[in-house]
Amino acid sequence: MKRKLKVAITHGDINSISYEVILKALEDNRICELCTPIIYGSTKIAAIYNKMIGIPPVKLGQISDPGQAREGIVNIINVIGEDTRLDIGESTQVAGKAALVALERAVADIKAGKVDVLVTAPVNKNNIHGQEFDFRGHTEYLQACFRDDDEDTDALMILCAGQLRVALVTTHMPITEVSAAISKDSVLEKIEDLNDSLIRDFAIHAPRIAVLGLNPHSGDGGLIGAEEQTAIIPAIEEARKEKIQAFGPYSADGFFGAGSYKAFDGVLAMYHDQGLAPFKTLAMDAGVNFTAGLPIVRTSPDHGTGYDIAGKGQASAVSMREAIYAAIDIARNRDREDMATRHPLRRQYFDKSPDNVVLDLTKDE
Numbered sequence: 001m002k003r004k005l006k007v008a009i010t011h012g013d014i015n016s017i018s019y020e021v022i023l024k025a026l027e028d029n030r031i032c033e034l035c036t037p038i039i040y041g042s043t044k045i046a047a048i049y050n051k052m053i054g055i056p057p058v059k060l061g062q063i064s065d066p067g068q069a070r071e072g073i074v075n076i077i078n079v080i081g082e083d084t085r086l087d088i089g090e091s092t093q094v095a096g097k098a099a100l101v102a103l104e105r106a107v108a109d110i111k112a113g114k115v116d117v118l119v120t121a122p123v124n125k126n127n128i129h130g131q132e133f134d135f136r137g138h139t140e141y142l143q144a145c146f147r148d149d150d151e152d153t154d155a156l157m158i159l160c161a162g163q164l165r166v167a168l169v170t171t172h173m174p175i176t177e178v179s180a181a182i183s184k185d186s187v188l189e190k191i192e193d194l195n196d197s198l199i200r201d202f203a204i205h206a207p208r209i210a211v212l213g214l215n216p217h218s219g220d221g222g223l224i225g226a227e228e229q230t231a232i233i234p235a236i237e238e239a240r241k242e243k244i245q246a247f248g249p250y251s252a253d254g255f256f257g258a259g260s261y262k263a264f265d266g267v268l269a270m271y272h273d274q275g276l277a278p279f280k281t282l283a284m285d286a287g288v289n290f291t292a293g294l295p296i297v298r299t300s301p302d303h304g305t306g307y308d309i310a311g312k313g314q315a316s317a318v319s320m321r322e323a324i325y326a327a328i329d330i331a332r333n334r335d336r337e338d339m340a341t342r343h344p345l346r347r348q349y350f351d352k353s354p355d356n357v358v359l360d361l362t363k364d365e
Helices: 018-026 030-034 043-052 093-111 138-145 175-181 184-200 216-222 227-241 252-257 272-283 318-340
Strands: 005-010 035-041 060-063 074-078 117-120 156-161 164-168 208-212 245-250 266-269 288-292 297-301
Touching: 005 093, 005 318, 018 030, 018 035, 018 043, 018 318, 030 035, 030 318, 035 043, 035 093, 035 318, 043 060, 043 074, 093 117, 093 138, 117 318, 138 288, 138 297, 156 184, 156 272, 164 184, 164 272, 184 208, 184 227, 184 266, 184 288, 184 318, 208 227, 208 252, 216 227, 216 245, 227 245, 245 252, 252 272, 266 272, 288 318, 297 318
Parallel strands: 005 035, 005 117, 035 074, 060 074, 117 297, 164 266, 208 245, 208 266
Antiparallel strands: 156 164, 156 288, 288 297
């Protein structure tokens, strides 16, 4: 029987819908049959929300370290004080600090091997920002946390729901900076990263990747912008030389509007809203944000803080539940892929001299 994965769940913004979607997701007993959930948060705040949103009480086992986590129940580690102030539906610095404390503790534990995967509830990028968190979002923060001193770690944001997977060349970047960030190298790198993730994280071999253009109508042959000609098409051509099945560039509006995405295993968009606006239109309730390219597995619901409905019991937990499922599936896929490729067969080399064919297994590539 496979060991149940320990799933670290950070509580996100305490004034938002985060606790509601966490508790609603975990009230389903089947979650504890698949994994051992560990919330990084507050038992007091969890109890307040549990009562407020009107669901059956979720039994929480309070622990101080993941090593104490018990299977079959939802575990919780208190990372903030009981006097932490709640201002439900409002963005506050207190909430930002509480979100950061939970994230830092969970990252420390996953680095130490105490938990297996990370699921993050939504944060407010404005109130969490400061000297201790000088990043535009979770993706950039985690990339910095797991960057090797000798080798850059480049994270790739992938939004996924069922067979729809949308990745981004640029993430949380002002639109005025996007064009300058689109180069042959940057696009090629993300094509390669997406290809690698589809194979290792999603168990799709020889994946088909659609690459979107940057400009309307993919530039109309250079009439509406040159990025397709100078960067995107050369990157696609180079990827195909590497035996990656990359196609495009496609005009984003027609591509999604006509349902062309259904013919591909992954879609690479050039910037945030180009990929996320159609994705959330198609899969808002069940969408998952996955950070590929890291040595650890991190997923998150694809929605934000939802201050307008916080504490009202109206938030859907589908995306949070799918984020937990996705984290487990991706971790298992990685294990299987790593096991299957751990000891590849060596190539056979032959002496090409006449009448002397010798098998040489001493060489390795």
